[in-house]
Amino acid sequence: MAAQARAAQADAVPQDGDASNLPFIYRTYSREQLLAALHRMHLIRQFEEGAEESYMRGLIHGTMHLSIGQEASAMGICMPLSKEDQITSTHRGHGHCIAKGAEVSRMFAEFFGKTTGYCAGRGGSMHIADVTTGNLGANGIVGGGLPIAVGAALTAKRLKTGKVVVCFFGDGANNEGAFHEALNMAAVWKLPVVFVCENNGYGMSTSTARSTAVANIADRAAAYGMPGVIVDGNVLSDVAEASHDAVERARRGEGPTLIECKTYRYRGHSKSDRNRYRTKDEIEDWMNNRDPIVRYEAQLQEFGIATRGELDAVQEAVRQEIAAGIEFAKESPMPELSGLADNVYTAEVSR
Amino acid sequence: MAAQARAAQADAVPQDGDASNLPFIYRTYSREQLLAALHRMHLIRQFEEGAEESYMRGLIHGTMHLSIGQEASAMGICMPLSKEDQITSTHRGHGHCIAKGAEVSRMFAEFFGKTTGYCAGRGGSMHIADVTTGNLGANGIVGGGLPIAVGAALTAKRLKTGKVVVCFFGDGANNEGAFHEALNMAAVWKLPVVFVCENNGYGMSTSTARSTAVANIADRAAAYGMPGVIVDGNVLSDVAEASHDAVERARRGEGPTLIECKTYRYRGHSKSDRNRYRTKDEIEDWMNNRDPIVRYEAQLQEFGIATRGELDAVQEAVRQEIAAGIEFAKESPMPELSGLADNVYTAEVSR
Amino acid sequence: MNAPVRELSYSQAIKEAMAIAMENDERVVLMGEDIGVYGGAFQVTGDLVERFGTDRVMDTPISELGGAGVAVGAAVTGLRPIFEFQFSDFAALAMEQIVNQAAKMRYMLGGAVSVPLVMRFPAGSGTGAAAQHSQSLEAWLGHVPGLKVIQPATPHDVKGMLLAAVADPDPVMIFEHKLLYKMKGPVPEGHYTVPLDKADVRRQGRDVTIVATSIMVHKALEAAGQLAAEGIEAEVVDLRSIRPIDGETIIASVKKTTRLICVYEGVKTLGVGAEISALIAESEAFDYLDAPIVRLGGSETPIPYNPELEKAAVPQVPDILAASRDLVRGAR
Amino acid sequence: MNAPVRELSYSQAIKEAMAIAMENDERVVLMGEDIGVYGGAFQVTGDLVERFGTDRVMDTPISELGGAGVAVGAAVTGLRPIFEFQFSDFAALAMEQIVNQAAKMRYMLGGAVSVPLVMRFPAGSGTGAAAQHSQSLEAWLGHVPGLKVIQPATPHDVKGMLLAAVADPDPVMIFEHKLLYKMKGPVPEGHYTVPLDKADVRRQGRDVTIVATSIMVHKALEAAGQLAAEGIEAEVVDLRSIRPIDGETIIASVKKTTRLICVYEGVKTLGVGAEISALIAESEAFDYLDAPIVRLGGSETPIPYNPELEKAAVPQVPDILAASRDLVRGAR
Ligand SMILES: Cc1ncc(C[n+]2csc(CCOP(=O)(O)OP(=O)(O)O)c2C)c(N)n1
Ligand SMILES: Cc1ncc(C[n+]2csc(CCOP(=O)(O)OP(=O)(O)O)c2C)c(N)n1
Ligand SMILES: [Mg+2]
Numbered sequence A, B: 001m002a003a004q005a006r007a008a009q010a011d012a013v014p015q016d017g018d019a020s021n022l023p024f025i026y027r028t029y030s031r032e033q034l035l036a037a038l039h040r041m042h043l044i045r046q047f048e049e050g051a052e053e054s055y056m057r058g059l060i061h062g063t064m065h066l067s068i069g070q071e072a073s074a075m076g077i078c079m080p081l082s083k084e085d086q087i088t089s090t091h092r093g094h095g096h097c098i099a100k101g102a103e104v105s106r107m108f109a110e111f112f113g114k115t116t117g118y119c120a121g122r123g124g125s126m127h128i129a130d131v132t133t134g135n136l137g138a139n140g141i142v143g144g145g146l147p148i149a150v151g152a153a154l155t156a157k158r159l160k161t162g163k164v165v166v167c168f169f170g171d172g173a174n175n176e177g178a179f180h181e182a183l184n185m186a187a188v189w190k191l192p193v194v195f196v197c198e199n200n201g202y203g204m205s206t207s208t209a210r211s212t213a214v215a216n217i218a219d220r221a222a223a224y225g226m227p228g229v230i231v232d233g234n235v236l237s238d239v240a241e242a243s244h245d246a247v248e249r250a251r252r253g254e255g256p257t258l259i260e261c262k263t264y265r266y267r268g269h270s271k272s273d274r275n276r277y278r279t280k281d282e283i284e285d286w287m288n289n290r291d292p293i294v295r296y297e298a299q300l301q302e303f304g305i306a307t308r309g310e311l312d313a314v315q316e317a318v319r320q321e322i323a324a325g326i327e328f329a330k331e332s333p334m335p336e337l338s339g340l341a342d343n344v345y346t347a348e349v350s351r
Numbered sequence C, D: 001m002n003a004p005v006r007e008l009s010y011s012q013a014i015k016e017a018m019a020i021a022m023e024n025d026e027r028v029v030l031m032g033e034d035i036g037v038y039g040g041a042f043q044v045t046g047d048l049v050e051r052f053g054t055d056r057v058m059d060t061p062i063s064e065l066g067g068a069g070v071a072v073g074a075a076v077t078g079l080r081p082i083f084e085f086q087f088s089d090f091a092a093l094a095m096e097q098i099v100n101q102a103a104k105m106r107y108m109l110g111g112a113v114s115v116p117l118v119m120r121f122p123a124g125s126g127t128g129a130a131a132q133h134s135q136s137l138e139a140w141l142g143h144v145p146g147l148k149v150i151q152p153a154t155p156h157d158v159k160g161m162l163l164a165a166v167a168d169p170d171p172v173m174i175f176e177h178k179l180l181y182k183m184k185g186p187v188p189e190g191h192y193t194v195p196l197d198k199a200d201v202r203r204q205g206r207d208v209t210i211v212a213t214s215i216m217v218h219k220a221l222e223a224a225g226q227l228a229a230e231g232i233e234a235e236v237v238d239l240r241s242i243r244p245i246d247g248e249t250i251i252a253s254v255k256k257t258t259r260l261i262c263v264y265e266g267v268k269t270l271g272v273g274a275e276i277s278a279l280i281a282e283s284e285a286f287d288y289l290d291a292p293i294v295r296l297g298g299s300e301t302p303i304p305y306n307p308e309l310e311k312a313a314v315p316q317v318p319d320i321l322a323a324s325r326d327l328v329r330g331a332r
């Protein structure tokens, strides 16, 4: 979206009074782009609600990690990215995948284990990817994507593709050795990568206070000589602004940035979570007072960008897209058992 | 030495004028202790020179990593430790082993592959250890000792042994994920461990500037919420003082400290080094102007603790100890081939 | 054992063993990710944190290499840690500490230390968790001298072997198939041990020996039941331990039955069945063999997500039936 | 090949292959610790940094997991990295990226990506570097679908197989025995490839098949020479590739000789020889076997420091001689 973003700046949202006082995205993106972002945020939420329901109905097996409540982080980070830019994602990666531009129909198909799924039914939720829109994949290994993102950024630098790579990871992941090694190398080599820690307060059941020796993950940026930025991960504009700055810095060849988005997941860690480590009050506080979609919609109305009716129309459109996606997935074919060994190798080994 | 150190404080080195202006060790340790430290520093250097010569004569095989030039770091860190306190060491670990109290005769025997060696000839230079004096072992894996030291400190805390654990590692090791994970856990659990980075400027051929995204390793301490201290690693008293403070802090239950000793190795990285990455000037500058033994001896004389003649006597005593150690090693028996599988397990498995 | 024995699930049996070990020896501590208030990803530690406190049931940060190394260091210096990997796949992050340190430390130091460490690895496929959460990597550790590696198949065995492991002075690696956790079976009360180096003949037979590991023991027994109806008497050997391997028991069985099938979930090539086969082929039992040695192992693929593909990727009862019939009736 | 061919050492052959690959394709980059100005711990990269610059011959920090992961990410997105582990033992730190990521990424993503990655692992004992610098861990990676794993034994093969590996779209793992680096042999000039999946019969014989890997190929050939003088004709098969294994060649050889010895340096249990043995025991060659299948593998110990113990820990020529005589003369 970067190219468009720059183009849009000229005809950014018309405002009563001085537009330069408005938060970042309202100065930077067109009305169309702002509503497209809202659309994707609803798509993320409804996709996950749809997946959750399908799981309950037995249409999806295995487990899944829902990011409901974290939509502004995924979307805000991806707003300044072009389609060519790349991301690495996490086990909680549906939002990243949608924000980067994937189609929900093929995502549902993947969750349903169908051949039309992004991974031909081989990957499922934990490996969801859409390489065509620059998503190199979710990852079942906490921290697994960190060095991979650095490698992708190395390619961008060596082959001078101009691409920027965004690496999503969680607060829990920041205690993996891979975090340390990846950030150090990215900094030493000044690679065009943006590290985005989605700090939802917990790695599974373990709070950052119990797992991490610093108050903020961004405090660790100094150990790699890179800027560390903390944003309210539930405010779309703040996230997008931080992302914009970091992406531009990366594109200028000045190296990596660490952004920490403070956010919260509404659901349990995964399907097996009995939620013994968070209080009801805490959860409800986030749901009732800091919901990223509610806050974004409020701003869109406040700044005169859309009416309630127009916002409702977005939601409704999303509902239909989701229903169609589930239908597509249901009707898609199951893989043949004979294809079990497909794609273990690129060219099958002739023995 | 901690208990003695405290006892000694009363009758620390008598001085002309105000003793409180003297550097730390001269206020803290007795003349006997100060000369014992010098003795051990010479022992380290001459041990390594002896090992080097034995290697050249074909008495030792494999490879070895010499710490000549880094003696003040090993000795200074170990001065405040009691015999019960523990250390984990590195591939460049002869100095740590001697500083913690090992006998050079059994070290030589190990290098010669003899049954009387500390590891019964199974370990060699890279695994030299003397558990009876608290050295849990050198390590062939860069960074390998870091989590092990944290585990030893966990034992100390859980079993309330009062022990402190010192973890030696190099500047190169600070980029291993193990460093990150170990320091974080030590800090979160407030364990009695002191991390000592011996920064000799290079990990093998790679300077810290090319490998590490911060100027000082100690700058990374903040990422674990622990104090980071930088000392001139070639000044015995400075090292000992930093160690003393960190060890006391650990004993008080206040958690870990990261100490960075800036130092230099005179020799190549190992036996295969052709030294293409350091200038002759740089090496000679360190050798001629900052030698830790020369500097310590100068202070001992300056503060009236020993005469040149007394210092020479120390060196001479060390020479004899080394010669006797090599003799012991030479005359010790080789292991029997039938013992190849000894000590793979504690109780041999009955099949 | 005439008195009726109560039934416990496999995971309850593990928890009970850990509780007994902790009661008997205050040096025993549990370490792992989310083993405290969460009760463990598979609810194996359950409420132990309430009974023993957070000092002895320690949630570690998500730091497998460091966590494993802390356990090694603790074991060398006086604690007796039981370290849980949340999934055995994550042990790939900690191979350094397991293999370069824990397994070798005693040897490298000439016997100066022991490493009384227990590590638990929830393993295997069947939960729809796809390629990075479904591996069976026991062959890796089985290849490493200095470790002891076991794969208990029943609640009874896992309790007794875990208690034996905690008492053992050397590092013991326990592979627990996730699909076994809910399986119930008789488990004696109190403290008992099961040896770490003995296979168990779980069904006698004369026509073919089926050596199986972990969950495959149950599939083999199921197959053996059906085969009996067809007149084929399969002897089922539960390997239980893959380092060391109890060659004696397997050799004796093959000498009796003259035919051997190895069934294991790990990837077929270089998996546990390769070792069983090779062990027999170089033993005195070779001369008794009436047929080639058959291996049924996991497919040469990562574990796929789709549930039907996932099942197709590991040996199932019909595969064992077909292989047994072929082998005994001489179809091959 | 009638013209006299020049001789290169094994390490020179590797270096030449890398230089050719880099000249032909600017996407090829070298990564590893101290491979630049130092020239690599074993002087394999040598002066390549002078020819290709630090952008293409990259010294990595001492970060094996991260470094391997960077190579994986680079490979997926368009570079063709050749990653050097300083010693194969340190790969224990990077198994996550090698096994959970590189090996599985294409499969997990349903074929959407390829991972054209080459990794080099200096392996084996004999240098007095003790337990953490002397392992032979190829069996671990041989167990992992998605990887290709090779063990070239000669300068000729290592050059040709490395060039094949760089051209291959999938991750190829090359185990290089350190004692081979200085071994010389004929190496053609320019670009050529040797297949990644074919064993090589390096000596014909009729009495016994010796399947050997890496440095053991040379020991087997030496033994075969001596055996010939005693009237025993050993056929020596250089396995070359352990994933996939060229079953066809081995089976044909055993059908001819009726006897099999597997020689490999890795720990015997669950090592490469177990797979060779099992592969034969389940194949049509089984019926041709006149004797048990013998494995000569590394001892069930870590590699000790003492040089005599170190030699005793891996198969030597006299062991191959003794086993061959016993087998052919029916002593067992
Ligand atoms: C290497 C590894 N360790 C552990 C796990 C199990 N696990 C999956 S998600 C998770 C918590 C991750 O926490 P965080 O990084 O904060 O991400 P969040 O789930 O909060 O989005 C854990 C422990 C894993 N998948 N990989
Ligand atoms: C995990 C691992 N990677 C690489 C090596 C090879 N190696 C041995 S020492 C060394 C340099 C270590 O540098 P540093 O930590 O600064 O210690 P120094 O040698 O300078 O004392 C390297 C790369 C190793 N032994 N272990
Ligand atoms: Mg989190």
Ligand SMILES: [Mg+2]
Binding pocket: B170, B171, B172, B198, B199, B200, B201, B202, B203, B204
């Ligand atoms: Mg250094």
